[in-house]
Amino acid sequence: MAKTVKQLLQEYVVGASGISTAEIIIPPDLKLGDYATNVAFILAKQEGKKPADVAGELKEKLLGTDLAKMADVEVAPTGFINFFLKTEFLDEEIKKDKKIDLGQGKKVIVEYSSPNIAKPIHIGHLRSTIIGDALANVYEKLGYEVVRWNFIGDWGTQFGKLIAADKKWHGNFSDTLKDPIQEMLRLYVKFHEELKNNPELEKEGQKEFKKLETGDEENLIIWKSFRSASLAAFRIIFNKLGIDSEKFVIKGESDYEPRLKPLIEELKNKGLAIESEGALIVELENMPPALLRKTDGATLYMTRDIASLEDRIQNYNPAKILYVVANQQALHFEQLFAVAKKLGWDSTELSHVKFGMVLGEDGKKLATREGKVVALQEVIDRITSLALETVKQKSADLSEEDENKIAHAVAISALKYNDLKQHPHTDIQFDWKAMLDLSGNSGPYIQYTYARLANILSKAGNGPWETSASASVDLEGKLIERKLVNYLDVLIECTTPNALNGLALYLYDLSALANRFYENVRVLDEPDTEKKNARLNLIKVVADNLKDGLGLLGIQTLERI
RNA sequence: GCUCUCGUAGCUCAACGGAUCGAGCAGGGCUCUUCUAAGGCCUUGAUGGGGGUUCGAUUCCCUCCGAGAGCACCA
Numbered sequence: 001m002a003k004t005v006k007q008l009l010q011e012y013v014v015g016a017s018g019i020s021t022a023e024i025i026i027p028p029d030l031k032l033g034d035y036a037t038n039v040a041f042i043l044a045k046q047e048g049k050k051p052a053d054v055a056g057e058l059k060e061k062l063l064g065t066d067l068a069k070m071a072d073v074e075v076a077p078t079g080f081i082n083f084f085l086k087t088e089f090l091d092e093e094i095k096k097d098k099k100i101d102l103g104q105g106k107k108v109i110v111e112y113s114s115p116n117i118a119k120p121i122h123i124g125h126l127r128s129t130i131i132g133d134a135l136a137n138v139y140e141k142l143g144y145e146v147v148r149w150n151f152i153g154d155w156g157t158q159f160g161k162l163i164a165a166d167k168k169w170h171g172n173f174s175d176t177l178k179d180p181i182q183e184m185l186r187l188y189v190k191f192h193e194e195l196k197n198n199p200e201l202e203k204e205g206q207k208e209f210k211k212l213e214t215g216d217e218e219n220l221i222i223w224k225s226f227r228s229a230s231l232a233a234f235r236i237i238f239n240k241l242g243i244d245s246e247k248f249v250i251k252g253e254s255d256y257e258p259r260l261k262p263l264i265e266e267l268k269n270k271g272l273a274i275e276s277e278g279a280l281i282v283e284l285e286n287m288p289p290a291l292l293r294k295t296d297g298a299t300l301y302m303t304r305d306i307a308s309l310e311d312r313i314q315n316y317n318p319a320k321i322l323y324v325v326a327n328q329q330a331l332h333f334e335q336l337f338a339v340a341k342k343l344g345w346d347s348t349e350l351s352h353v354k355f356g357m358v359l360g361e362d363g364k365k366l367a368t369r370e371g372k373v374v375a376l377q378e379v380i381d382r383i384t385s386l387a388l389e390t391v392k393q394k395s396a397d398l399s400e401e402d403e404n405k406i407a408h409a410v411a412i413s414a415l416k417y418n419d420l421k422q423h424p425h426t427d428i429q430f431d432w433k434a435m436l437d438l439s440g441n442s443g444p445y446i447q448y449t450y451a452r453l454a455n456i457l458s459k460a461g462n463g464p465w466e467t468s469a470s471a472s473v474d475l476e477g478k479l480i481e482r483k484l485v486n487y488l489d490v491l492i493e494c495t496t497p498n499a500l501n502g503l504a505l506y507l508y509d510l511s512a513l514a515n516r517f518y519e520n521v522r523v524l525d526e527p528d529t530e531k532k533n534a535r536l537n538l539i540k541v542v543a544d545n546l547k548d549g550l551g552l553l554g555i556q557t558l559e560r561i
Numbered sequence: 562g563c564u565c566u567c568g569u570a571g572c573u574c575a576a577c578g579g580a581u582c583g584a585g586c587a588g589g590g591c592u593c594u595u596c597u598a599a600g601g602c603c604u605u606g607a608u609g610g611g612g613g614u615u616c617g618a619u620u621c622c623c624u625c626c627g628a629g630a631g632c633a634c635c636a
Contacts, residue, residue: 028580038579041616051616078580079616116636153636253636279634287564287632294634301636330565331631356566357630365629394599410599421585422574425566427629429573433586438599440585441574448599456596493577505575508584519601561599 004488005093006035008070009083013037016061026486033074033082034090034482040079051079085485087478094484094541102492103144109312110136110146112324113238113248116153117230118162119188121181121237123358123374124326127428130419130554131355131500132324133243137552138494138503147316148247151308154227155253156301160209163222164201165191167208173222180229185375206296213257213298227252240380242412242554256307260299263307264292272342282339290335305336313348322498324353327425353498356427363429380411386436387411395561406561410444413555417443420553421504441508443555446546449511451561453543456523456536458559463540465533474531476517477538483510484545491552500553507549514542 003011006024013022022039040055047054055075062073062081072084085093112132115121133148140146165187166173176183195201212219231250238245264280267273272282273292280293292303312321323333333352340350357365388407391398398406418435422428438444457463473481483506490506523539526532547557 023577025577025579028576028583032580036580041579045616076580080580119636157635277633281633289633291633296634298634300634305636326630327566328630329636332636334565354566359629363628390599395597426574427567431573434573437586440599442585442599444599445585448597452597452600459596496577501575505584512584515600516602518596522596524596561597 005070005085005089005485006489009035009037009067012062012065012067013039013081016058016065017043019043026489027080027082030479030482032076032080034071034085034485035083036076036080037083038080040081044079052077055079055081085482087481090481090485094481101143102495103139103142105143105145106319107316108136108139108144108146109149109316109318109321110139110324111149111151111322112136114151114153114325115230115234116158117184117227118153118156118158121234121376123376123379123430126241126376126379126415127355127358127419127424128324128326129238129241129243130416131353131424132322134416134420134500134503134553135322135324135353135494135498137554138491138500141552142491142495144319147249147318149312150248150250152227152231152250152252153301154223154230155257155304157206157209157298159223160207160212161191161201161205162187162226163208163212163219164204166222168204173225177225177229180226181233181375181377184226184230206298210296210298227254237376237380240408240412241416242556251308251311253301253304253308256304256311259307259310260303263310264299264303267292267343270343272339282342284335284338287331287334287338290339302332302336302339305332306339309336309340309345309350313345318348320349320351322351322353324355327354327356330354351498353424355424359427359429361429361431361433380415383415383432383435384408384411386432387414390436390438402560406558409556409558410438410447410561413443413447413550414438415443416554417446417504420500421508423501424499443550443553444561446507446511446550447555447558448561449514450543450546450550450557451559452518453514453539453546454557454559456518457540457543459524460536463536465536467530467533467537473534473538474521476513476520477535480510480513480517480538480542483513484541487545487549503549504553507546507553510542510546510549514539514546 009024010022013024014020017039019039019042021042022037024035024037027033027036040051040058043058044051044054052075059073059075059081067073070086070089072086074082074084076082110132112135113125113129115125136146136148162184166176169187169190170176170183176187191201191205208219212223235245264273267282273280274283276289278295279291281289281291283289290302291300293299309321312318325333330352337350340346359365384407387410388403391403391407391410395406414435419428421441487506490502493502494500521535523532523535526535550557
């Protein structure tokens with residue numbers, strides 16, 4: 001495989017400096033160069049000289065190599081050595097197929113979304129779904145074989161509560177099935193309200209779950225109906241979010257029920273599981289123990305997650321498993337990973353991709369407001385109708401069908417980008433006004449840029465357009481070229497902290513450059529065919545790049561907006 | 562009380578230990594006979610306090626102040 005510019009530069013710098021840890025970095029300002037190295041600082045320290053002097057000597061050495069063919073080298077007074085890639089080299093680099101094989105077909109399981117049937121699906125699941133899906137896309141792009149794992153919470157005491165509530169207040173579970181998500185939500189809320197006055201309800205819930213666990217026929221039927229109705233409802237939501245639910249490997253916690261007893265036996269035999277205060281636990285260093293079985297004999301989420309991990313490792317043998325789950329569960333995963341280590345399951349790298357809560361405009365938790373839960377469906381509907389108003393206002397001459405199509409794409413784009421542009425580990429403020437502000441650093445801004453570029457391209461007949469090798473683009477174009485070269489690095493960097501804000505920012509920067517480009521440089525009216533074609537080709541690359549990047553974030557591009 | 566995540570502009574967010582701490586929104590001022598003004602240009606404005614390590618600290622270490630999350634029978 002062809003080496004990237006960065007890798008080549010690194011080899012030259014390592015060769016000239018003798019420092020194997022030499023790094024190539026991207027300067028903060030394009031004016032400083034396309035790439036830079038700070039290796040002079042390391043050398044200066046070793047030799048007791050000034051960084052700028054060492055950098056000067058290093059530059060001479062570097063110019064004695066083939067590096068001079070691909071870049072101009074300059075030393076900054078600060079001691080950085082900057083590389084300005086030559087235009088033809090930039091051209092070559094941006095035309096390279098960006099699909100690289102970093103993953104080499106290694107398997108990665110990305111667990112995300114993971115709604116819970118017995119608990120309301122709320123806005124927190126949205127973050128997991130958006131982040132997880134985009135992360136899975138990026139890994140796939142980088143050559144990994146990705147398994148999209150949706151671990152449905154369909155078992156546990158919560159379900160007993162739901163059944164108890166249904167029996168108590170609906171009497172006939174088919175009422176619930178008419179609008180499963182809404183009705184289950186209502187039951188959940190009502191159950192917890194009533195619980196305050198009537199603590200006996202807790203026991204009823206436990207009793208119903210126990211019955212379910214031991215195979216009570218009535219409860220089993222209710223459970224099965226709720227489960228399949230919920231899954232169908234989830235599919236509709238995924239569809240609205242532009243997520244292909246066919247790609248999911250859907251597993252429920254219930255699937256592991258038969259596996260729990262033998263697993264517990266195994267843990268006991270290995271001396272890992274011990275009795276404590278009537279419960280069965282695994283003791284861990286520097287953290288509270290992991291609970292496998294309650295005093296009443298029922299298993300827990302931890303037990304089922306261990307069983308699921310065993311399944312994933314045995315049947316998929318993945319190089320990595322990413323759990324895209326909220327911050328609140330950090331301890332759970334630390335415990336899970338510690339248990340896995342004790343079991344000797346160390347062939348797979350486990351990581352918890354944490355994300356913060358969704359807060360309301362007041363900076364307070366949005367998930368529950370006055371005991372009521374913000375349903376995901378409502379969020380999607382509200383943002384779509386707000387987007388429709390904007391579309392009608394901004395683009396008057398559209399058919400109703402196009403208006404709806406664009407409004408939907410813009411709404412989902414605003415929603416997803418608003419989340420992904422931010423580093424996942426912090427809480428996210430859910431500000432309707434800011435999200436629907438379609439200007440500035442937003443998904444719709446990037447979609448707008450794409451649509452403008454696509455419009456120019458379609459008027460020019462969609463190319464390709466012939467240019468000679470000497471045809472150079474303008475200064476504005478040069479800035480864009482330098483940006484484009486970084487795409488691959490940006491994608492790779494998304495996988496080290498498992499965060500996508502770098503990609504989002506890249507797409508925004510590229511869009512801003514593109515907007516300035518067609519603001520300052522006319523394309524279609526350019527009389528010089530050479531120049532015109534060079535500009536068209538550049539625009540084509542940018543448009544393709546935006547489409548590709550937005551696609552990874554799960555955002556649709558539109559030819560007209 | 563212990564553990565974890567944080568504290569950057571009026572607000573929401575960026576910044577592998579690197580260059581003059583970047584954006585968007587809000588505020589002020591320009592810009593549509595010209596490929597979509599959901600655009601472009603100019604402008605005001607910030608690292609919670611105190612130590613330390615380093616050639617260099619928003620980033621690493623210590624401490625104080627402040628916010629959030631978690632801490633065995635929920636998931």
